[in-house]
Amino acid sequence: MDFKTELEARTERVDAILEKYLPEAEGPQKTVLEAMRYSVMSGGKRLRPILMHETYSLFGGRERVIEPFMAAIEMIHSYSLVHDDLPALDDDDYRRGRKSTHAAYGEAMGILAGDALLNLAFETVSSAFTIDQGPNTANAFSLFARKTGVFGMIGGQVVDVETEGKQISPDLMRFIHEKKTAALIEAAMMTGAVLAGASRMDITATGSIAHDVGLAFQIRDDILDVTGTTETLGKPAGSDEKNSKNTYVKYFGLEKAEKEVEILSERALADLSSLSYENPFLTELIKSLVYRNK
């Protein structure tokens, strides 16, 4: 099978898992359940759950305990986009070529559907304990919650919003990118490693690979925001400039940003190949993320 076909099969598997953990839109809460489904089942690339699963496989994981965590990380990713798009934040009415959640369901429902997805992510994680009550599940839960929270993804988001339009130090810009994007990639890959029972050293190495991949991925995103079109991106191009975002491209120019992506990507791939485990698909996937053109 070629990479593209394998990737499609994995994306479909994630969609099936999400279907299982997302409640049906019925009952008095029908609207918010609909808005939650609208936000999650929106043709996302499912990179984070796939990265999680592939890292789990890399370290020999073969059980179903990974599934609730895969669903949970996509719910976290989805809610963060829903809240990001709100008028008080990035104020984006479009996402992936269609209306963003608050544009489709109203602002109040956007806020509450985001809250509901964030809460559902942890409700879903809690169901992992019915599959495996061992310490790996508890450790994965703890790591996952840390990386998604104020010392992880939310922390990056906050500083990003606070510093819009302000001149900031390269260190602070790096902090934003590391937290806003890399933290969730770290959550994905490290959760996979922890659940598979990887050694402490391998978990740390996984964190470092995920950090580099995440940062490269974000810089690539910033590059595409400048070089891409609304059509290829599925969202308005140039939105970073519109929102006066601090990006690598803005500070160092396109060329240096490209160079940084290359350095990070090569380091990540070298670290990955130095592990005593192998997953060729994971290697291909990481390459496709950091070298993507759109």
Place this chain on the structure above:
Amino acid sequence: MDFKTELEARTERVDAILEKYLPEAEGPQKTVLEAMRYSVMSGGKRLRPILMHETYSLFGGRERVIEPFMAAIEMIHSYSLVHDDLPALDDDDYRRGRKSTHAAYGEAMGILAGDALLNLAFETVSSAFTIDQGPNTANAFSLFARKTGVFGMIGGQVVDVETEGKQISPDLMRFIHEKKTAALIEAAMMTGAVLAGASRMDITATGSIAHDVGLAFQIRDDILDVTGTTETLGKPAGSDEKNSKNTYVKYFGLEKAEKEVEILSERALADLSSLSYENPFLTELIKSLVYRNK
């Protein structure tokens, strides 16, 4: 010791536990950490963590595993108030006699501080597994997440917002009250029972008591919104009418609402006294909640 002194001692204990689990406001995320502290350390009555702890004690619980859950439920309660107060929802600039979080820190920070508190609640729950890795902790986590989510508190909040200004059936109004308020009281008391290792039957009985207390508490709140003043409430009186909220008082009048509180309260207290365990302070506390005048 009299009830008031005992209650004060317990409130202080909850504040100390919250201090332990709320991060210091420092580093690049200083502002959001400040906003989180501002939202939580605001002189709240800490009813939910106290109810949780007293139910835990009722069933013989004596360990520290209850503490992260006590902190977590107050964080959930706090974030729900922060998001409730947002312009797109109830649009309240005051809460407990001072500026609400978004009024003090801006709307974007209000949204993100709420998200961060919701996430921190579960991060805090995850730390309970370092104290007790037994099945009670996992079961408590699962129950807690369910009661705070779209089939619990958030579900009630959503339907409440959606039906503002609309004529709804008494059943739907009851649904809103049961979810919006009672679900979190159920989360508090049932988590306490589960962590203490109460029997299945006792956990169910606890849920039923909590349901009645929660519903009585909410109707009492609606009554006070009509009969109280901004000064005694610490927030604008008459806000239900302003927001066209559907309340027991609006549908059935003050007298019938009072009667309903009485029926629910008496049933809760009778059920509580029929358990094979006793906690006189818990009984007093429940009385004070449902019979309070302000």
